[in-house]
Amino acid sequence: MQYMLLIYENEARKLSPAEQGQLMNEYMTFTQDIVKAGKFKAGDPLEPTSTATTVHVRNGKTVTTDGPFAETKEQLGGYYLVEAKDLDEAVAIAARIPAARTGSVEVRPIRKMNM
Amino acid sequence: MAPLELERLYREEFGRIIAILIRLLGDFELAEEAAQDAFATAVEHWPREGTPRNPRAWIVGTARHKAIDRIRRESRFDHKREELLRETLLNNGAGDAMDSDSSVPDERLRLIFTCCHPALAVEAQIALSLRTLCGLTTEEIARAFLVPVATMAQRLVRARRKIIAARIPYEVPSDDILPERLEAVLAVVYLVFNEGYAATHGDSLVRADLCVEAVRLARILCELIPSSSEGRGLLALTLLHDARRDARISASGELVLLEDQDRTKWNRAQIQEGLELVDCALRDAPAGPYALQAAIAAVHSRASRPADTDWRQIAALYGYLMRLRPSPVVELNRAVAVAMAEGVERGLQLIEAIAARGELAEYYLLFAARGDLLRRLERWYEAAKDYRAALRLVTAEPERRFLARRLAEVQAHLRGGPG
Numbered sequence: 001m002q003y004m005l006l007i008y009e010n011e012a013r014k015l016s017p018a019e020q021g022q023l024m025n026e027y028m029t030f031t032q033d034i035v036k037a038g039k040f041k042a043g044d045p046l047e048p049t050s051t052a053t054t055v056h057v058r059n060g061k062t063v064t065t066d067g068p069f070a071e072t073k074e075q076l077g078g079y080y081l082v083e084a085k086d087l088d089e090a091v092a093i094a095a096r097i098p099a100a101r102t103g104s105v106e107v108r109p110i111r112k113m114n115m
Numbered sequence: 116m117a118p119l120e121l122e123r124l125y126r127e128e129f130g131r132i133i134a135i136l137i138r139l140l141g142d143f144e145l146a147e148e149a150a151q152d153a154f155a156t157a158v159e160h161w162p163r164e165g166t167p168r169n170p171r172a173w174i175v176g177t178a179r180h181k182a183i184d185r186i187r188r189e190s191r192f193d194h195k196r197e198e199l200l201r202e203t204l205l206n207n208g209a210g211d212a213m214d215s216d217s218s219v220p221d222e223r224l225r226l227i228f229t230c231c232h233p234a235l236a237v238e239a240q241i242a243l244s245l246r247t248l249c250g251l252t253t254e255e256i257a258r259a260f261l262v263p264v265a266t267m268a269q270r271l272v273r274a275r276r277k278i279i280a281a282r283i284p285y286e287v288p289s290d291d292i293l294p295e296r297l298e299a300v301l302a303v304v305y306l307v308f309n310e311g312y313a314a315t316h317g318d319s320l321v322r323a324d325l326c327v328e329a330v331r332l333a334r335i336l337c338e339l340i341p342s343s344s345e346g347r348g349l350l351a352l353t354l355l356h357d358a359r360r361d362a363r364i365s366a367s368g369e370l371v372l373l374e375d376q377d378r379t380k381w382n383r384a385q386i387q388e389g390l391e392l393v394d395c396a397l398r399d400a401p402a403g404p405y406a407l408q409a410a411i412a413a414v415h416s417r418a419s420r421p422a423d424t425d426w427r428q429i430a431a432l433y434g435y436l437m438r439l440r441p442s443p444v445v446e447l448n449r450a451v452a453v454a455m456a457e458g459v460e461r462g463l464q465l466i467e468a469i470a471a472r473g474e475l476a477e478y479y480l481l482f483a484a485r486g487d488l489l490r491r492l493e494r495w496y497e498a499a500k501d502y503r504a505a506l507r508l509v510t511a512e513p514e515r516r517f518l519a520r521r522l523a524e525v526q527a528h529l530r531g532g533p534g
Binding site (some may be wrong): 001003085086087104107109 | 234280
C-alpha cells in the first residue's frame with residue numbers, strides 16, 4: 001500500500017553552510033536506505049514557497065496568484081511516496097525523515113483507483 | 116433464551132465476537148454490521164427455535180454468512196470488495212475451526228490495541244473501545260458523554276473508516292513499542308472510568324454503567340497481559356473507587372463527601388479484591404502511577420471510620436506520585452492530605468504556593484479545596500470568595516449544588532452567627 005509523506009518545515013530557519021551540508025547527507029542516507037529496502041517510489045524537495053503560484057479557474061477564467069495556497073507557520077517543503085504494508089510501517093519511515101525532528105510530516109494513504 | 120439473557124450474551128461476548136469477525140473478514144465496518152445483523156436475527160429466531168448449543172459460534176457463523184452475502188452483492192461494483200470475497204472464501208475452512216470455544220485468546224488483545232491506536236483521536240479511541248469491546252450501543256455511549264447520537268455515530272464511522280483507509284494494522288504491537296501503546300490503552304480505560312466516577316456534565320454525578328465497563332476493560336487487560344503491573348494497578352484503582360459508589364450519592368441525588376459516607380454501604384468484596392491487587396502491584400518495584408493511586412484509595416478503604424484514616428501515609432503516597440508524575444493537580448491533592456495530617460495552615464500554605472504560580476486558575480477544585488480549608492479556619496470572607504470562584508467554574512450539577520450550600524453556610528456566618 002502506498003503512502004504520501006508530506007514534509008512541512010519552517011522555511012525561514014537559518015542554517016549555516018555546515019548544518020546545511022549535514023542535513024543533505026542525512027537526507028541522502030535516508031533516501032538510499034529506503035531505496036535499498038524497496039520502499040521508495042518517488043521523492044523530491046520542493047523550491048521554497050516564494051516560487052509558488054496558485055491557480056484557480058472560476059467562471060471559465062483562469063486566475064493565478066503569487067504564493068502558496070495558504071500562509072502557514074510551516075510550509076510544504078518536499079515529499080516522499082513510499083510503499084508500506086500498513087500505517088505503522090509508514091509512520092516508522094516518516095519518523096526517520098530529518099524534518100520530522102524539527103518540523104512535521106503528514107502521512108496520507110494513496111487512494112487506489114481501479115482504472 | 117430469555118431476552119435478558121440474550122442481552123447479557125451481547126454485552127459479554129460482543130468484544131470476542133467482533134474480534135473473531137475482524138480476523139475473518141479483515142474489515143472493521145463489515146464485522147460490525149455483520150455482528151449487528153446476526154444478533155438481530157438471533158433475537159427473532161432463538162425464542163422460536165430455541166437457543167443453539169454454542170451461541171457464540173452461531174452468531175459468528177451467521178455473521179460471516181451475512182457478510183459474504185453482502186460482499187457478493189456489492190462485488191459486482193467494487194473490485195476491492197471482490198478481492199475481499201475471494202480471501203474470505205479461502206478462509207472458510209479456517210473459520211470453522213475458530214468458532215469453537217478454544218478461540219484464539221489474542222483476538223481481543225488485537226482489538227483493544229487497534230481501538231486505542233494513536234492515529235485515532237482520543238475521543239474516537241474511547242468510543243470505539245466502548246462499542247466494540249463492551250458492546251455498548253451508540254445511544255448509550257452518546258448519553259454517557261452527553262453528545263448527540265448522530266455525532267457519536269459519525270465519530271464511530273469515521274474511526275472505522277480511518278482504520279481501513281489508512282490501514283491501521285490489526286495486531287498486537289511488537290515488543291519494542293508495546294509499553295507505550297499499552298500506556299495509551301490504560302489511559303483510555305482511566306478516562307472512561309473517570310467520566311463514570313465523576314461525570315463532568317449533567318445531572319447524574321455517577322454513571323455506574325461507565326464505571327462497570329471501565330472495570331471490565333481493566334479486567335480484560337489484566338487477563339490478557341498478566342505481566343503488566345500497571346494493568347493490575349488500574350484494575351485495583353477502579354475497583355476501590357467504584358466500591359464506594361452506593362455511598363457517594365444520597366437518596367435525593369446529593370453529593371456525599373468521603374468523610375460523611377456511610378461506610379457500611381461500601382462494597383467489601385470489591386474492596387477486598389482491590390486490596391489484594393494493590394499489594395500485588397506494589398510488590399513489583401518500582402510502583403507506577405496507577406498502583407500508587409490505587410494505594411491511596413486502599414488507605415481510605417482500610418479505615419472503618421474517617422478518623423481512622425492514615426492521612427500521613429496518603430500524603431507520603433502523593434509525594435511519591437509527585438515525583439513520578441508531577442502535576443499541579445497531584446500537588447493539590449497532596450496539599451489536602453497534608454492539611455489533614457499536619458494541620459490546616461500547612462495545607463493552606465501548599466495550596467497558596469500553587470495559586471501563586473498562577474496554576475489551576477480555571478480549576479474549580481483549587482478554589483473548592485482552599486475555600487474548605489479557609490472555612491475550617493473560620494476565615495469566612497475569604498472562604499466565600501473561593502466558593503464563589505468555584506461556582507463560576509464548576510460544571511456538574513450535584514457538585515454545583517454542594518458548593519452553593521457551602522457558600523450559603525459561610526455567608527450565614529458573615530451576617531453574624533450561624534443559621
